[in-house]
Amino acid sequence: MILVKALILEQGKVSLQEIPRPRIEGGEVLIRVALAGVCGTDLEMIRGYIPFSGVLGHEFVGTVVEDPRDELTGHRVVADINIGCGDCCWCKKGLKNHCPGRKVLGIVHKAGVFAPFVAVPRNNLHCVPRGISDQEAVFTEPVAAALQITEQVHIPLSSRVAVLGDGRLGLLTALVLAKTGWRPLLLGHHPQKMERAENQGIETMIAEEFKGQVDFVIECTGSSRGLEQALKIIRSRGTIILKSSIAGNTEIKMAELVRREINLVGSRCGPLAPALDLINRRSLGLEELVDEIYPLSLGEEALEQAGQRGILKILIDMRDED
Amino acid sequence: MILVKALILEQGKVSLQEIPRPRIEGGEVLIRVALAGVCGTDLEMIRGYIPFSGVLGHEFVGTVVEDPRDELTGHRVVADINIGCGDCCWCKKGLKNHCPGRKVLGIVHKAGVFAPFVAVPRNNLHCVPRGISDQEAVFTEPVAAALQITEQVHIPLSSRVAVLGDGRLGLLTALVLAKTGWRPLLLGHHPQKMERAENQGIETMIAEEFKGQVDFVIECTGSSRGLEQALKIIRSRGTIILKSSIAGNTEIKMAELVRREINLVGSRCGPLAPALDLINRRSLGLEELVDEIYPLSLGEEALEQAGQRGILKILIDMRDED
Numbered sequence: 001m002i003l004v005k006a007l008i009l010e011q012g013k014v015s016l017q018e019i020p021r022p023r024i025e026g027g028e029v030l031i032r033v034a035l036a037g038v039c040g041t042d043l044e045m046i047r048g049y050i051p052f053s054g055v056l057g058h059e060f061v062g063t064v065v066e067d068p069r070d071e072l073t074g075h076r077v078v079a080d081i082n083i084g085c086g087d088c089c090w091c092k093k094g095l096k097n098h099c100p101g102r103k104v105l106g107i108v109h110k111a112g113v114f115a116p117f118v119a120v121p122r123n124n125l126h127c128v129p130r131g132i133s134d135q136e137a138v139f140t141e142p143v144a145a146a147l148q149i150t151e152q153v154h155i156p157l158s159s160r161v162a163v164l165g166d167g168r169l170g171l172l173t174a175l176v177l178a179k180t181g182w183r184p185l186l187l188g189h190h191p192q193k194m195e196r197a198e199n200q201g202i203e204t205m206i207a208e209e210f211k212g213q214v215d216f217v218i219e220c221t222g223s224s225r226g227l228e229q230a231l232k233i234i235r236s237r238g239t240i241i242l243k244s245s246i247a248g249n250t251e252i253k254m255a256e257l258v259r260r261e262i263n264l265v266g267s268r269c270g271p272l273a274p275a276l277d278l279i280n281r282r283s284l285g286l287e288e289l290v291d292e293i294y295p296l297s298l299g300e301e302a303l304e305q306a307g308q309r310g311i312l313k314i315l316i317d318m319r320d321e322d
Numbered sequence: 323m324i325l326v327k328a329l330i331l332e333q334g335k336v337s338l339q340e341i342p343r344p345r346i347e348g349g350e351v352l353i354r355v356a357l358a359g360v361c362g363t364d365l366e367m368i369r370g371y372i373p374f375s376g377v378l379g380h381e382f383v384g385t386v387v388e389d390p391r392d393e394l395t396g397h398r399v400v401a402d403i404n405i406g407c408g409d410c411c412w413c414k415k416g417l418k419n420h421c422p423g424r425k426v427l428g429i430v431h432k433a434g435v436f437a438p439f440v441a442v443p444r445n446n447l448h449c450v451p452r453g454i455s456d457q458e459a460v461f462t463e464p465v466a467a468a469l470q471i472t473e474q475v476h477i478p479l480s481s482r483v484a485v486l487g488d489g490r491l492g493l494l495t496a497l498v499l500a501k502t503g504w505r506p507l508l509l510g511h512h513p514q515k516m517e518r519a520e521n522q523g524i525e526t527m528i529a530e531e532f533k534g535q536v537d538f539v540i541e542c543t544g545s546s547r548g549l550e551q552a553l554k555i556i557r558s559r560g561t562i563i564l565k566s567s568i569a570g571n572t573e574i575k576m577a578e579l580v581r582r583e584i585n586l587v588g589s590r591c592g593p594l595a596p597a598l599d600l601i602n603r604r605s606l607g608l609e610e611l612v613d614e615i616y617p618l619s620l621g622e623e624a625l626e627q628a629g630q631r632g633i634l635k636i637l638i639d640m641r642d643e644d
């Protein structure tokens with residue numbers, strides 16, 4: 001049995017452990033992970049957002065090293081993280097991210113990518129075009145999540161759009177919207193982070209200083225107070241798109257939603273193919289979001305660092321692992 | 323000065339008082355109120371939902387008795403309760419119910435209809451067709467509020483739709499949907515109330531006994547627990563339409579809205595002309611919703627009665643008032 005190192009989440013703690021190299025099951029291929037990204041959801045999971053034990057992590061790029069059909073061997077790939085049952089009405093509609101029996105890479109009943117190897121169903125894979133670097137490709141999943149906003153909600157290009165929150169999710173969402181035609185206003189609290197958006201031509205402002213009202217707010221604060229903030233700047237009949245995964249309960253004034261006829265839309269994972277296409281065709285400035293790259297051996301520190309104020313993207317590099 | 327009786331809300335208490343007969347101001351006409359309806363919002367206002375002092379009540383039918391232009395004198399009318407400034411961007415778009423400077427009949431800075439006379443801007447009035455009785459016409463405003471649901475949200479006729487709550491609002495909403503093409507399932511707790519919906523061909527069920535999932539839930543419980551119940555029966559990616567005006571805060575699991583990509587839509591007042599047209603053309607069975615008609619002299623009891631369990635619509639009759 002070949003042992004490999006992996007970052008394991010168990011009872012709210014993450015530790016580097018040696019585990020057996022994963023074996024592929026029916027329909028799966030084995031991927032050698034190159035780079036993995038730490039996402040806010042990983043940190044929320046450590047806080048108990050979803051009960052999960054096993055290898056954490058779901059954002060990655062890697063190369064197929066074992067494919068029973070030998071079609072994908074050697075290809076650089078990213079993966080849709082939702083693994084549907086294939087039989088239910090959701091899977092049949094192509095919405096496997098809502099399959100009630102789904103597994104989710106590093107989130108629900110499926111070992112994740114903070115490890116040198118991961119087994120993933122071949123149907124979940126997308127080949128990465130040559131023009132995209134590993135450091136860009138690792139952002140495919142979060143770019144897809146940002147694209148999901150306009151998959152779900154029609155936002156006219158003439159709309160006033162605010163992205164609330166200057167963390168990983170907020171910055172990436174603002175970038176994706178800005179590079180696909182909208183003119184989002186990024187509202188945050190950290191001038192250093194917002195500068196990285198300004199470098200890409202995005203207007204930014206300290207959240208509390210903005211006194212206007214907008215047609216759409218994209219709530220990316222990751223804070224239970226985000227909705228309250230969003231309600232202050234949304235116009236009546238406007239739409240608030242919720243992207244943050246927050247453990248626990250939030251208090252809201254239902255009467256305000258009714259009186260002002262506000263629309264709230266929950267939004268989660270998005271389509272990978274258009275995300276890859278966008279990364280390939282547009283200069284999104286994704287590398288600018290990377291603060292530091294840790295080797296897997298320092299993975300525990302990488303996760304701790306990712307939770308610090310002012311930090312955007314932390315990557316974990318598996319390329320030197322045996 | 324002519325004095326008239328009126329039901330006055332002051333500091334959370336309602337009492338019958340003598341007040342001067344209202345005088346019309348620019349653009350207004352004076353209406354002799356015939357019947358007024360007690361709405362859940364009136365009861366919530368007594369509990370402090372909106373700070374208001376003055377004549378309560380906003381659902382009514384009456385006859386114009388004073389019109390400076392003499393165009394409407396003698397006409398039986400109902401009224402849009404939102405009185406916009408006429409100048410702001412909302413008023414110019416025909417959305418005076420969102421005018422930030424609006425007055426609202428018996429709710430915001432404007433004397434209401436639990437009195438024999440009320441002054442209302444002529445632009446807010448709609449003439450009532452002969453075929454509609456006073457007892458039907460008094461439901462125009464709540465029927466319009468129910469119609470607002472499909473004004474805001476596209477609900478395909480093939481959708482599974484549940485109306486949650488068998489109170490005034492829920493029953494009326496189910497009736498309006500059922501008579502305009504949908505097949506709503508009414509979920510409630512009071513077999514006696516639900517029987518009145520069944521008499522109109524609407525399927526009903528005790529809320530806790532329903533284990534399925536629907537595409538749309540219309541939340542009419544008037545309870546802060548309504549949203550939690552709605553989330554149990556909405557399918558992923560489904561839409562919950564919020565109609566209840568509830569004082570205070572409600573706790574929600576934001577992560578569930580995000581994970582299941584649920585849509586919440588606040589919905590308030592609706593268009594009066596189509597409501598009158600619907601009442602005129604379809605037999606909605608509105609009279610069946612009326613539990614009791616009180617004279618204004620027993621108005622305090624009428625409001626108390628309206629708040630009792632199992633009670634649907636209480637009307638106040640002003641026709642015998644001097």
